[in-house]
Every structure is written in structure tokens, then in C-alpha cells.
Amino acid sequence: MLSPDETCLIGKWLVHGDGIVADDICVRIGVLVSEQLAQLAQTSDGWSKLFRDPADGRLWEHSYPQAEMHGGGPPSLQCISSQAARAKYGVTA
Numbered sequence: 001m002l003s004p005d006e007t008c009l010i011g012k013w014l015v016h017g018d019g020i021v022a023d024d025i026c027v028r029i030g031v032l033v034s035e036q037l038a039q040l041a042q043t044s045d046g047w048s049k050l051f052r053d054p055a056d057g058r059l060w061e062h063s064y065p066q067a068e069m070h071g072g073g074p075p076s077l078q079c080i081s082s083q084a085a086r087a088k089y090g091v092t093a
Helices: 024-036 082-088
Strands: 008-010 013-018 019-022 038-042 048-050 057-061 076-080
Touching: 013 076, 019 024, 019 076, 024 057, 024 076, 038 082, 048 082
Parallel strands: none
Antiparallel strands: 008 076, 013 019, 038 048, 048 057, 057 076
């Protein structure tokens, strides 16, 4: 669950031996978007998605802000305003 004081989660990839692993925040973001949050919309390229937290109604954007990295890099989950959601996704919240 997201706590009321959280507004931004940014995952990181960590070097582990000869490979890269997702940190705990990446794992948490994955669980939140697959099990906790309700998807409302996504951008036409699929790289950003809009979710609503059913617990408190806040809107969250799931994205991959490090586009220069393979696969867009680690994920982020950021609380956004209804105005920002309307402008980017055409969704009225």
C-alpha cells in the first residue's frame, strides 16, 4: 500500500555480480501496478500509464524516465494532479 505522505517512488538498477538486478523499490512498483492500483489510461507509445489508488483516489503515473537506458531504465511511480492527467491522458478524474 502507498502511504498518504508518499508522492514519488523511483526504482534503481543495481550491479550484482555480472548482472543487473532491480532494487526493492522497482519490485514494490511492480506489485503496486499489478495488484493494488487500477489502470485508467496509457500513452499511445505505451511507455507511461495512469493509475488510480482505490484507497484514496490519488492518481499515479507509472513511467520509465531514463529513456537512454535499455528498456527505458528502472520504473518510477509518481503522484500527479487531475489537471496533469487530463492534459497527458485525456482523462477527467
